[in-house]
Amino acid sequence: MKQLAISTQFRWWIAAPLLLVSFCWKPIITQAQPAFRDLNKNRKMDVYEDKTQPVEARVNNLLSQMTLEEKAGMLFINGARINDDGSLDEKPGQGMFAFAPTAPKLMREKMMNHFNLWQVPGIRALATWYNNVQHLAESTRLGIPVTIASDPRHAFSSSIFAMAANGFSLWCEPLGLAAIGDEAFTRKFADVVRQEYVAVGIREALHPMADLSTEPRWPRISGTFGEDAQLSAKMTYAYVEGLQGAKLNSTSVAAMTKHFSGGGPQKEGLDPHFEFQKGQVYPGKNFNYHLIPFEAAFKAHTAAIMPYYGVPMNQTDENVGFSYNKAIITGLLRNKYHYDGVVCTDWGLVTDAHIGSYVWPARAWGVENLSAEERVLKIINAGVDQFGGENLPEIVIQLVKEGKLKESRIDVSVKRLLRQKFELGLFDNPYVDVEKATQIVGKEAFRKLGDESQRRSMILLKNQSNTLPLTAGKLKIYVEHIDPKVAAEYGTVVEKPEQADLAIIRLNTPWVPADTANFLAKMFHHGDLDFKGAVKDNILHLLNTVPTIVDIFLDRPAVIPEISAKAKGLLADFGASDAAVLDVVFGKYHPGGKLPFELPSSMEAVRNQKEDLPHDSKDPLYPFGFGLHYSSLKK
Template sequence: MSNDATDTAVDTRYRDASLPIEERVEILLSQMTLEEKAGLFFQTMIAMGEGGELSDGDPFFGIASNREYVEARHMTHFNLLGVAPTAGDIARWHNKLQELAASTRLGIPVSISTDPRHGFNENPGASIMAGPFSQWPEPLGLAATHDPALVERFAEIARREYTAVGIRVALHPQVDLASEPRWARQLQTFGEDPDLSGELGAAYVRGFQGEAFGPGSVSTMTKHFPGGGPQKDGEDPHFDYGREQVYPGGQFDLHLKPFEAVFAAGGRQIMPYYGMPVGTEYEEVGFGFNKGVLTGLLRERYGFDGIVCTDWGLVTDQPILGTDFAARAWGVEHLTPAERMQKILDAGADQFGGEDDPALLIELVESGLVDQERLDVSARRLLREKFALGLFENPFVDAEAADAIVGSAEFRAAGLEAQRASVAVLSNGGSLPFAAGIKLYVEGIAPEIAAAYGEVVETPAEADLAIVRLQAPYEQRASMFENFFHAGSLDFPAETLAHVAEIAAAVPTVVDVFLDRPAILAPIVASADAVVGTWGAHPAALLDVLSGAAPARGRLPFDLPRSMAAVEASRPDVPFDTTDPLFRFGHGLTL
């Protein structure tokens, strides 16, 4: 059911920036065909071509060509996949994609989004590699600074780097509370405390969106409403064994506090979580399908009139980027794709994340199951955002300037300073700070980096000090994709503990642990002279702090449990609920 819009001259007044945005939206919306409206509702991954050229797609990841998406499917929202060698490549590709969009009948510009790109950590299950962008601690590391001004400064720099290459939507921040110590998605949160998470989340939004939302802004999509932390056994809801969110402590509303701070800061977009609430007043279906949550809570209680985009792949059970894992339509797995789409719209969402088949929505409208008026409600929100971002006036970027802006010396220095500020010294028997020039035995640090701080030796027996870097433990699962999501026991394997104890018996030893989850550190604290926590720190940033060249400023963003028994006995919806933690939230020594 196409209307007659294609047979009449286009009324171009929607391009007149002197008119109010709402008027421009109505002028454009009134001329859109059903197919053009339907294309707005889909946001999926898109690939770049080499050297900044348009892409013919990526069959392995199920990604169509740029032309297919823009010209045939009328899609205008995309999440950029992968890493380009240079910022200039991204910018040139972006401009070519905007040229393609401008050549369509109405010339609706594309909106490019991205998952986090600035973290020093390169676990693709948690964040996308930084590539040419400046490198910073992961959000848990930003939380370890307990410094809203630093977080806002990070977001301002990230905004300048994103806009330089044409990225205008951030699929972050993630303000879920890390209230379940085993939960696999903590690294991108601001930790366990609702007040700190809200304060830092608001600073993050202000930095990305700017003092006034407009042409220089990056729109933030805060996730995962209404809070994704209370996962049963800490499992991830990408998988059927992790679909349940449970609230034995009755703290559902506590998880809303960080979102309230984001709303007050002007956050523009929301992504609901995959998980389904169990034992609450709400329907036991995934939050993207949940009308009580999206309409009753988000739209009506909070008065949120921004964009709601579902998490990826709720409609068509598309495999996750080349894996065998598909359905995350928890509680409605039995529904057909059309029925799922209808339920998502009825729940109050505006976009289908990770989906790329507008024909299905068109069929729903043509069959009378979804009316055009419902489409127009969401289409207005989606168009309004493009107008507010200034994309209709100037969708292009200066590709020649992009390489000078993205990853500039100033921005990289700021990122490195933030990495230093995030290092948390948890225990110190006296070996820190260490003196320059001593004999160092290192594991997990390149010898050429350590050589700037001391004489690197081959064995602990030769050393004055050993420095060992470890990853917080996690259970190995059956597939590579599952292992991107670090889950399961927080106990270190016996062989790791024995290895650390052997080194510590030979020489005073400092152990640094990448705490993407709150590992059980009691055995390591007992054997090592000093223990440090990091969340994405270059070895030089770590060594600057350990040597005293930079102050130790980091403080824990969560409690560190004393044992797995304490973790298993805690309630997943209640922050700070493990008995007698080894170190408390906010703990961090100075040197």
């Protein structure tokens, strides 16, 4: 029967024209029972097509009809390129992600039905593309719908880890949600993300990050909720609940919480995306502390978990990356926590990437000498269900046919993946209303909440002589890194500091590009956290010339003792527009945020602290939880 199914499938792919997509073909048959989607085209309602049947019955029925090739394709998720007009035509790619294949190509050649999106067009084109992809999926042998995932794309800041919003509402970074510290507000944020994602067909979020930022040099801190496990746990629970609801359903977005078992304690902050990483270290013997936010995610029933690239040095019986580590995935996640959701690797653990003449090694840390086949087998045997950033179902097929991997083991993972699709309602109606999508995504109410988050998350660190808030319209102001047109709405903008009553300057936390040929690695904010040389001298010169209000974007804990000492007022933001910052400076909105991590007093203090411990730098300039108010110096 399987041979017949396979040959039928291949004939279908050869014969099925893509014109079916443009005709929006939906096979629906009406018998005595309610209408159903005849996904396998046999003109009868199979159990998996019957929405009145229990999910497990539907999963088992569909699994029994799947070929090995179809099962293997389901185990892979990778980025897909989208045409600007939402069509499925094979057109040359553009921009940073031009290398990515199209979804139809991967569906035809690899039988894949999970994709994540990087660069996206406008909302109308995105929703149109999504419907076109689902129509194409419906024309396949079994009509298995596609699941679309996305990295975060709601942050105002330009973090490399956040996709461009391009129409979605703009909020502060997750660090800002932690600075606000309001679980209800975080849940509201995640609910807005849910509504906007569902409107365009994104049904899986490759977030939140439950990692703890206990090593302040780590480049990925902006996506976390800070260094405190209890605060992060509260935010993680609310975030997952806002995306999913009490349980997955047809209006949910499945949360893929990452990166188990906590990616924060990287030695010297060097990120394991790259070969210069030095492993995750636990000099404070604090491994279990990093599990606390994930325990909150389990309590909220997170649909999926993503382990990180890092190697938990000397924490298990072998020093290998988390997704290769059976003690972590099966021993800890599956057995201790009884987690039965989907486990998906981070992107690119098996194959190298080629960037011009530079070869970016696969993140196969600890197993570099294994072949691609051996890596795939080790990941599956560790207990992982899905491979992120890879298109290698042929290796899974080969391993099964060679007797190195049992098909029954593949079935366990396919069941988990199918279960999620059924729970999300994708088998019953995967389509979106394009017109409605354009009305929901980025609508005024959502934009206002995003604007509120930018302002509400700001932290007042210093207010010498109660200089803040300023009085709008009465001052001559000099600005740097602020749009003069925006500033002109608050005062008279002058060209030189010497002409001003007061200066307002915006800064970013310093970083140092890694010494590498990998252009992507150079974009990660590694290295020291303090201003140096001429950059520092110019800032201090301004502060000595005119009373100055400083706002600094904290994507990592900046080391700014001299700037803090000289500034008349010091604010921190976690992704905010110029208007948001000036609204706080001029008192239209009062700051209320609290630091989600401490600000160290020196780089020496940073280097001397332990990577896995929170709140442990010597004599921090500003401690965890610090934040002033306009109504009084402290609260």
